[in-house]
Amino acid sequence: MSTYQRPLALFWWLERRSYLLFVLRELSAVFVAWFVVYLLLLVNAVSDGAASYQEFLDWSGRRWVVAVNVLAMLFVLLHAITWFGLAPRAMVIRVRGRRLPPVQVVAAHYLAWLVLSAVVAWLVLR
Amino acid sequence: MSFHDVVVIGGGGAGLRAAIAVAETNPALRVAVISKVYPMRSHTVSAEGGAAAVAADDDTLDEHAYDTVSGSDWLCDQDAVEAFVAEAPRELLRLEHWGCPWSRQPDGRIAVRAFGGMKNRRTWFAADRTGFHLLHTLFQTALSYSDIVRYDEWYVTKILVDDGRAYGVVAIELSTGRIETITAGAVIVCTGGCGRVYPFTTNANIKTGDGMALAYRAGAALKDMEFVQYHPTGLPFTGILITEAARAEGGWLLNKDGYRYLQDYDLGTPSPTPVLRSMELGPRDRLSQAFVHELDKGRTIDTPYGPIVNLDLRHLGAKLIDAKLPFVRELCSKYQNIDPVKELVPVRPVVHYMMGGIHTGIRGETSLEGLYAAGEVACVSINGANRLGSNSLPECLVFGNRAGRAAAVHAGRYRHAVPPAIEAQGRDEVRRLTEDLTRHSEGHERIADIRTEMQATMENGAGIYRDGDSLAKAAEQLEELRSRYTHAAIDDHSTRFNTELIALLELGFMLDVAESIIACAHRREESRGAHQRTDFPARDDERFLAHSLVRRQPDGTSRVTYLPVTITRWPPGERVYGR
Amino acid sequence: MADEITLEVARYRPELESEPVMESFQVPLREHWAVLDGLTYVKDQLDGTLSFRWSCRMGICGSCGMTVNGEPQLSCATFLTDYAPGPVRVEPLRNFPVIRDLVIDIDDFMTKLPEVKPWIIRDVHSPVEEGEYLQTPQELDEYQQFSMCINCMLCYSACPVYSLEPDFIGPAAIALAQRYNLDSRDEGAEERRAVLSSPEGIWACTFVGECSAACPKGVDPAGAIQRYKLTAATRSIKDLLMPRSRR
Ligand SMILES: Cc1cc2nc3c(=O)[nH]c(=O)nc-3n(C[C@H](O)[C@H](O)[C@H](O)COP(=O)(O)OP(=O)(O)OC[C@H]3O[C@@H](n4cnc5c(N)ncnc54)[C@H](O)[C@@H]3O)c2cc1C
Ligand code: SF4
Ligand code: FES
Numbered sequence: 001m002s003t004y005q006r007p008l009a010l011f012w013w014l015e016r017r018s019y020l021l022f023v024l025r026e027l028s029a030v031f032v033a034w035f036v037v038y039l040l041l042l043v044n045a046v047s048d049g050a051a052s053y054q055e056f057l058d059w060s061g062r063r064w065v066v067a068v069n070v071l072a073m074l075f076v077l078l079h080a081i082t083w084f085g086l087a088p089r090a091m092v093i094r095v096r097g098r099r100l101p102p103v104q105v106v107a108a109h110y111l112a113w114l115v116l117s118a119v120v121a122w123l124v125l126r
Numbered sequence: 127m128s129f130h131d132v133v134v135i136g137g138g139g140a141g142l143r144a145a146i147a148v149a150e151t152n153p154a155l156r157v158a159v160i161s162k163v164y165p166m167r168s169h170t171v172s173a174e175g176g177a178a179a180v181a182a183d184d185d186t187l188d189e190h191a192y193d194t195v196s197g198s199d200w201l202c203d204q205d206a207v208e209a210f211v212a213e214a215p216r217e218l219l220r221l222e223h224w225g226c227p228w229s230r231q232p233d234g235r236i237a238v239r240a241f242g243g244m245k246n247r248r249t250w251f252a253a254d255r256t257g258f259h260l261l262h263t264l265f266q267t268a269l270s271y272s273d274i275v276r277y278d279e280w281y282v283t284k285i286l287v288d289d290g291r292a293y294g295v296v297a298i299e300l301s302t303g304r305i306e307t308i309t310a311g312a313v314i315v316c317t318g319g320c321g322r323v324y325p326f327t328t329n330a331n332i333k334t335g336d337g338m339a340l341a342y343r344a345g346a347a348l349k350d351m352e353f354v355q356y357h358p359t360g361l362p363f364t365g366i367l368i369t370e371a372a373r374a375e376g377g378w379l380l381n382k383d384g385y386r387y388l389q390d391y392d393l394g395t396p397s398p399t400p401v402l403r404s405m406e407l408g409p410r411d412r413l414s415q416a417f418v419h420e421l422d423k424g425r426t427i428d429t430p431y432g433p434i435v436n437l438d439l440r441h442l443g444a445k446l447i448d449a450k451l452p453f454v455r456e457l458c459s460k461y462q463n464i465d466p467v468k469e470l471v472p473v474r475p476v477v478h479y480m481m482g483g484i485h486t487g488i489r490g491e492t493s494l495e496g497l498y499a500a501g502e503v504a505c506v507s508i509n510g511a512n513r514l515g516s517n518s519l520p521e522c523l524v525f526g527n528r529a530g531r532a533a534a535v536h537a538g539r540y541r542h543a544v545p546p547a548i549e550a551q552g553r554d555e556v557r558r559l560t561e562d563l564t565r566h567s568e569g570h571e572r573i574a575d576i577r578t579e580m581q582a583t584m585e586n587g588a589g590i591y592r593d594g595d596s597l598a599k600a601a602e603q604l605e606e607l608r609s610r611y612t613h614a615a616i617d618d619h620s621t622r623f624n625t626e627l628i629a630l631l632e633l634g635f636m637l638d639v640a641e642s643i644i645a646c647a648h649r650r651e652e653s654r655g656a657h658q659r660t661d662f663p664a665r666d667d668e669r670f671l672a673h674s675l676v677r678r679q680p681d682g683t684s685r686v687t688y689l690p691v692t693i694t695r696w697p698p699g700e701r702v703y704g705r
Numbered sequence: 706m707a708d709e710i711t712l713e714v715a716r717y718r719p720e721l722e723s724e725p726v727m728e729s730f731q732v733p734l735r736e737h738w739a740v741l742d743g744l745t746y747v748k749d750q751l752d753g754t755l756s757f758r759w760s761c762r763m764g765i766c767g768s769c770g771m772t773v774n775g776e777p778q779l780s781c782a783t784f785l786t787d788y789a790p791g792p793v794r795v796e797p798l799r800n801f802p803v804i805r806d807l808v809i810d811i812d813d814f815m816t817k818l819p820e821v822k823p824w825i826i827r828d829v830h831s832p833v834e835e836g837e838y839l840q841t842p843q844e845l846d847e848y849q850q851f852s853m854c855i856n857c858m859l860c861y862s863a864c865p866v867y868s869l870e871p872d873f874i875g876p877a878a879i880a881l882a883q884r885y886n887l888d889s890r891d892e893g894a895e896e897r898r899a900v901l902s903s904p905e906g907i908w909a910c911t912f913v914g915e916c917s918a919a920c921p922k923g924v925d926p927a928g929a930i931q932r933y934k935l936t937a938a939t940r941s942i943k944d945l946l947m948p949r950s951r952r
Contacts, residue, residue: 002719003802003804004719004724004725012868018914019915021913022911025911025912086912089927090932090934163760163768166855166856167760167767167768169760169766171765171855172765219833219837220833222837223830227888229842231842232841233839234844235839255853258765258855259852262854266824266881267825269818269823278815301804301810330766364737453765457763457764461737572750574748615753620720622719622720623756623805626748626753626754
């Protein structure tokens with residue numbers, strides 16, 4: 001039986017906000033990968049000694065690298081925030097038989113993030 | 127041409143139950159389910175209120191049987207009722223084991239609710255989406271039986287019979303238009319009811335009485351066709367059902383003056399909380415009749431969609447409504463733009479259920495060898511002149527199971543070769559259908575017009591109240607419609623998902639069903655249950671404590687005869703409610 | 706209120722067209738008329754060849770899903786007055802092959818459904834005579850939401866992953882698998898795991914959330930998928946740490 005299959009429009013992902021968000025989130029994976037590479041480069045530079053580290057810092061200071069990093073941070077933030085937004089859908093936590101309201105689950109996630117960031121900040125700035 | 131040991135027509139509650147019964151009885155058998163819609167779309171999906179079976183410690187099978195017998199106005203067969211009440215609990219438990227999400231008591235046991243005409247609480251429910259959960263549970267369970275073959279969206283046009291024995295069916299595949307002869311050792315008809323014969327009904331679009339007409343044309347007898355149930359509470363425009371559970375949970379019926387009018391019709395005295403077998407929990411026939419009397423007294427409310435009364439649920443509160451009647455609230459808000467928590471729900475009686483159907487015995491056997499029937503399409507009869515709400519879902523299960531088992535035994539025993547006459551019939555049917563697709567195109571009558579007129583004819587001729595004149599007139603009009611039907615036009619000549627051809631075939635089936643209803647109603651000169659003759663207002667046990675049987679004559683006309691009712695333990699008595 | 710509204714309906718008759726074309730019909734605009742009532746009016750009065758599926762007209766049988774003004778909807782539960790003054794554009798559900806006019810082919814779903822084994826699986830089935838399996842209202846509540854699916858396919862139509870990756874098992878099938886996984890009477894989670902945790906299962910979903918937004922019955926298939934991801938992930942970690950423990 002022959003049927004008609006609607007072809008996918010080139011800009012289908014602009015049809016809805018959620019589709020756009022979906023494509024952007026898919027794209028964020030590239031930037032997460034970029035951060036991993038960046039971190040590896042940093043570790044490599046540190047292990048090669050002070051000069052190499054300085055060179056890395058100079059390179060990082062270049063305008064395009066900063067731009068890429070800012071962009072990457074935005075995407076990773078998008079990823080994290082949407083990820084947290086999902087948490088209550090994935091986790092059903094019951095306290096004394098009652099289901100914990102979604103806001104509280106989200107809040108708990110942000111709290112954990114804050115605490116972790118504070119610990120990291122303390123470690124770094126100490 | 128393909129062969130299956132057992133062919134089940136219909137994938138609703140009864141059909142799926144029957145198919146599983148065949149697969150369980152004899153796993154060596156090949157069983158096929160043919161359905162004009164995907165099984166989980168079958169009309170069983172709309173059932174709301176619940177399914178009756180004795181569950182509570184203080185309830186007994188005898189009480190369930192007595193409620194059913196008196197509810198039927200003594201027209202049921204009591205041996206069938208006894209078998210039914212005895213097997214219903216098992217069937218509902220089996221469904222529980224298959225995963226049906228029945229509502230529960232705090233300790234985890236099954237919860238039961240009150241229902242119209244029932245003396246005890248014995249209606250199992252899954253919120254107010256009982257039929258939906260029941261059907262999906264059955265469908266999903268049936269998926270686990272890999273030997274059940276499905277013909278989804280195939281439309282059966284004919285049952286093949288030779289020498290008093292059924293050999294299979296002819297069916298069209300909707301998506302391709304392919305017509306096929308499907309032969310079988312046994313055929314089980316589970317095609318559901320025929321509410322669409324009337325203009326205003328709770329029934330889905332697919333409920334066109336196909337199976338009744340298929341069996342009737344094949345030579346089987348139909349039984350008690352004059353008994354058509356009106357449900358007292360349908361939404362005025364759409365006919366969407368507001369389940370009886372709404373009254374069981376404590377809803378009140380109010381007339382234009384805000385008065386609980388049922389107290390005027392020998393149905394008991396009002397009390398703030400529901401009393402079983404009383405007032406709003408009386409049987410459906412009596413409640414729908416009370417509406418007509420209120421209408422005659424000018425105490426109903428006129429709306430663009432006809433006269434209505436009000437169903438008051440406000441005093442139940444949001445919490446109870448959301449817990450027990452969430453679907454009622456959803457339906458009211460979506461289809462009527464009202465919130466039953468705060469507003470009155472407009473309702474009027476609406477055609478709901480067919481008590482009559484293909485004449486069967488208690489194993490689902492019909493008057494033709496190898497042909498079985500179960501569910502709303504069949505008439506065993508446990509419903510007699512009036513079905514009690516929540517008895518029909520368990521009926522589908524109990525008799526679906528029984529018919530499935532009987533058909534399995536039959537098909538396992540007789541492996542007849544298909545006689546040449548059957549092959550010829552199959553070829554003739556293909557020719558007829560092909561002609562239908564083209565010949566009707568020269569016609570000038572619209573299918574929808576004939577259908578609308580048939581529906582009006584039925585409402586006027588054989589509504590809640592009927593009489594000799596209205597019935598005679600209806601018979602005449604139907605005859606005329608029948609001749610117009612031969613000129614019905616179809617614009618669609620495609621073989622691809624041709625819904626117009628199906629509508630044409632359905633209309634043909636409905637005309638047969640309508641004729642049989644009128645024929646039976648005309649002959650029964652008494653009033654009993656849902657059959658109320660204004661010219662014969664009393665019940666007449668002397669002449670009519672008997673089932674009507676209607677058969678098609680070789681010349682196409684119908685002939686009505688009578689068959690005595692089986693009485694085992696409950697001699698005919700007065701139907702008493704609220705006293 | 707104007708007394709008519711225009712329906713722009715997608716027509717696809719394989720004998721006539723190689724791809725869908727739009728056709729306009731004037732239908733009465735009345736209170737309480739659903740888009741479906743408009744379509745049946747067309748079929749009964751204007752053009753008998755228009756094909757579409759419907760049955761219950763009360764939002765429970767799941768037959769009548771269509772794309773109405775770009776959104777996946779049950780046409781029996783979407784009202785003309787909400788689109789006044791019109792026009793209302795009615796197309797078949799997206800992401801499915803079109804058989805004809807508004808009728809789509811859902812074979813793909815019907816084949817995938819049994820793969821997730823949506824039925825009660827137990828090591829031992831106790832006899833019916835022993836009575837019901839006890840289940841408290843709280844235990845019922847665990848899975849009830851996921852048992853509300855009417856198989857209407859709106860979620861598949863809304864899902865961009867399904868359109869890009871047709872092998873994706875999809876929202877409703879996964880929600881139904883979860884419905885049984887979370888049922889206190891069921892012991893089949895292990896049997897469903899392989900299919901659910903496959904690349905075509907939950908991991909294909911990147912949480913667009915459109916399925917839950919489209920679902921007319923509040924099933925929240927996206928939630929079901931997320932929940933299962935967590936279960937599957939914890940399960941894999943456990944397997945890694947304690948490879949010999951079963952169940
Ligand atoms: C709104 C509503 C609410 C109800 N609520 C309750 C309730 O609370 N409790 C209760 O006990 N009862 C209730 N009932 C009654 C009960 O739902 C029905 O009697 C019962 O579901 C009928 O089931 P069935 O299996 O006989 O038929 P159906 O479920 O109607 O199935 C018929 C099957 O036959 C198939 N079919 C028909 N014709 C053909 C053909 N020509 N070719 C191929 N296949 C065909 C269809 O595709 C379908 O699969 C209710 C009924 C309605 C209308
Ligand atoms: S999950 Fe919702 S949208 Fe998807 S098929 Fe089920 S009911 Fe329809
Ligand atoms: S017609 Fe049944 S869901 Fe719309």
